[in-house]
Amino acid sequence: MAAYYMAYLKSFYPSISNGYLACGGTVISNRYILTAAHCLYNKEKTPYEKTTRVEVYLKVHTVKPMEDNRQPIVVTGSNIKPHRNYLSGGLPNYSFDIALLKLSQDLPSNYEWIKLFKPVYQGDLTAVGWGRTSSSGSTSATMQQVDFQVGTEEECQNSWGYLYSHSYQLCGVTPNQSTCQGDSGGPVVHYNIDYQMYSQVGITSFGHADANNNALCEMGFAVYTRVSAHYQWIHENSCYQADGGLCPNWAQV
Template identity: 25%
Template sequence: MRLGLLSVALLFVGSSHLYSDPHSPSEKPRLGPSVEPAAGSRQAEAPRKRPGRRREGGAHTKDCGTAPLKDALQGSRIIGGTEAQAGTWPWVVSLQVKHGHVLSHVCGGTLVRERWVLTAAHCTKDASNPLIWRAVIGTNNIHGHHPHTKKIKIKAIIIHPNFILESYVNDIALFHLKKAVRYNDYIQPICLPFDVFQILDGNTKCFISGWGRTKEEGNATDILQDAQVHYISRETCNSERSYGGIIPNTSFCAGDEDGAFDTCRGDSGGPLMCYLPEYKRFFVMGITSYGHGCGRRGFPGIYLGPSFYQKWLTEHFFHASTQGILTINILRGQILIALCFVILLATT
C-alpha cells in the first residue's frame, strides 16, 4: 500500500515535467531588452484562458476589433477634435508615469491581448522602469471615475532591440500587464493587421484617438479626442516637398493633406485604427510615432506598421505563454513532491 501511494504520486510528478517539456524551447528566442522590477520573478504568469479565445501565444485573437457600444457605420462621420464617447474605442489605453504621488498621462497605447499593450518605443526614453508606469483602460476621461475602468501596473517593458531614437526606426514596444484584463463593453482588444495590411489605401476609413495636445502649442486634454484620417501614399509623404526621404521603410503617413486632422504631443504610441468592412472589424494598422509639428500642411503624422513586426510580436506573445505554462508545471511538481513526503510520513 505504501509503495502504491508513492508510485502514484511520483507518476504525477513525472507527468507534470513531461507536459512542460514540449513547451520549453531548447533555445530562447532572441528577444529585445526587457525592463522588469528588480525583485520578483522574470517568468511571465500564465495567461487566463477562457472559452472562445486563443491563448496569448497565438498570432491572432478570435474576438477582436469590435466595439460593442459603437456602430461602425454610424460612427464613421467623425470630425477632427471631437470628444470620443465612452466605449467608442475600447482598446485605447492611457499609459501614465508616477512622479511622486502624481500620475501623469505620457503616451497612448493599444490593447492587443489580455495582458499586452502595444505602444511606441520612444515613449520610454525618459522612463524605462516599469515600476513607475501604469495602464488605464476602459475610460474616455483619464481623471474620471468609471466602474469599468481598470488601472493596472506594468510587469515588464519590452523595447524593440533595434530601436533608434534619433531616426525613430523600429519605434515599437510592448507593455506586459501584471494581470490580465477582463473584457467588457468598455474594454476590448483590437485586431493585429498581420494578414490585412496590404488592403490599406486612401479609401480605407481610419481613425486616430488620444489625450494629447489639441493644437501644437496647446494643452493636453483629459477627455479622449478622435478624428477620421486617411492613408497618404509614400510617394507623396516622402517626397522632397514633405518629409524628403526620411521615413523608415516600416512606417507610413496618415492624416490629411491640409493638416486639419493630426496627432500631437501626448498621442504618441496610440493607434491608427482602420475599419475593414469585409471583416467587420477594426485593425491597428499603425502606431503613432512622430511628425513635423502638429497639423502642419504637407506634414501628416507618421505611423509605424505593426505588420512589419509580426515575428517579433508573436515571439513575445508565445514566450510569455509558454513561460507561464512552465511556471505552473514547476509549481505542480513541487506540490506533488511535498505530497510524497506527507504520504511517506503518514505511512511510516
Template identity: 30%
Template sequence: MLRTCVVVLLVVALCGATPLLRPTPGIRQWRPRVDGRIVGGSAVSISQYPWQLYFTMGNYMCGASIISNTWALSAAHCVDGYSTSQMLLRAGTSTRGSGGTTHNIASGYIHGSYSDPDYDIAVVQVSNAFSFNSNVQAVGLTSSEPSAGTSVTVTGWGATSSGGSASNTLLAVNVQIIDRNTCNGSYGYITSRMICAGVSGGGKDSCQGDSGGPLVTGSTQVGIVSFGEGCGLANYPGVYANVANLRSWIQQATGV
C-alpha cells in the same frame, strides 16, 4: 516631434528585442507634446474604441492599445528610459486619468533596432490581466499594409493644437493613408517601418500626448502614433510605426 517610450531592467530573452528604457526627445510627445490631443477630431466613447489605453510614465502621458488580456502595444519612445515601476495603464474609460481599471507593468520590450524615430515600437505586459467587457477589448493586428487613400482613425487624449493642453475626453479623427514616397518628400527619412496618415491641406492629425496610441481601420490596428512636424500642418502628415512590417516582431515578443 516624437509622440513617447519605456525600458525595463529585464534580461533580453529574444532576438531583436531590448528591455524597456527611457523617452527620447524628438518624437511626437517630446517637445511640448507632453500633453497633446487629437487635432480636428471629435469626442468618442471608449465603447467605440475599447482597445484604447491611457498610458502614463511619471509626469508623461502616451496612448497604447490592448492586444491580448495581458499585453499592450505602444511606441518605443514612450517607454525608453523608464522603469516598469513608473508605468501605469488605464483601461475601459473615456475620461483621461480616471475611471476604468488600472494596470501595473510587469515587463516589456522595445525593438532591438530602435533608433528614434525608426522601429518605434514597444510591448508591455500587465501584472493584472485585462478583464474584457464592452469597454475593454483587444484590437486586431494587421499583417498587410493599407494602401494609400485607405480611411483610418486615430484616437487619444492628446492636444488639439501643437503645444496645446491635453483633452479630458477621448477624441478620434478620421484621416487617410498617404503614399510613402509623398510623405518622404516632406520628411526625407520615411522607412518601410513607418506609414503616414493625414488629409489634404492638413487640419486633422494626432498630436502631443497621442504617442503610442492606435491608428486603426475598423477594429484592426495598422499603425502606432510616432512623430510628425507640428500637428495638422499641411504637407506634414502624422507618421506611425507600421504594424504590418513589425507584425512578426510583436508575435515573437508576446506570442500574440
C-alpha cells in the same frame, strides 16, 4: 467610437519628480499592451532614460480627472519591452518605434482587444488618443478621434526625407486632420465593413514641429509605425504560451 481596446499610459522616471509622461496604447491580448517605444524613454536625458514604472488605465474615456477613481495596472522591470533596435548607437531609430507592456495578470477572457492588420494598407484611417486638438492647445481630457488619408511613399518621403521608411512607416496627408503631441503610442485603425470591426494598422510615432519643438500638427504628415512590418516581432515577444497569455488570431484581412 467606443474604443474599449484603448489604454491610457503614464510613464514615470527617476529624474521627473512627482511627474510622468502620458501616451496611448492598445490591448492586443489578455496580457499585452502595444505602444510606441519612445513612450518609454525620457529624451530630455542623455543617454535616454528608460521608464521604471508604467501605469496602465483601461476602459477610460476621460483622463483629467481620471474617471471613477479608476485604479491602474502597474508594469515594471523586464515587463517593459521596447524594440531592441529602437535605440541604435544611443539615438532613436523611429523605424522601430514599437513596444510591448506585459501585464501582471490576465485580463478577463471576455475583454475586448483589437486585431492587428497584417496586409500593407493604403486608404483612410482613424487615429484615437488624448493628444492636443491644435498645435497651441493643451492635451485633451477626453478621448478624441480624427480621420485622414494615408500618403503614398513619394508623398511621405518628400515630407520627411531620410526620417521616413515606407517599409516600416506610413504617414497621413490630410491637412488639419492629424494626430498631435500627446497622441503618441495610440493606434491608427481601419474599419473592416465585412467583419464590422476595427483593426490596428499603425502606432502614432511623430509629427512636424518648429525649431523650438513646438507642435505643427495642422501641417499633417504625421508618421506612424507600420504594425504589419513588426508582426513577427510582436508574435515572438508576446504570443508564446510559456510567456503567459493567449495567442489570438491577430491577422484581420
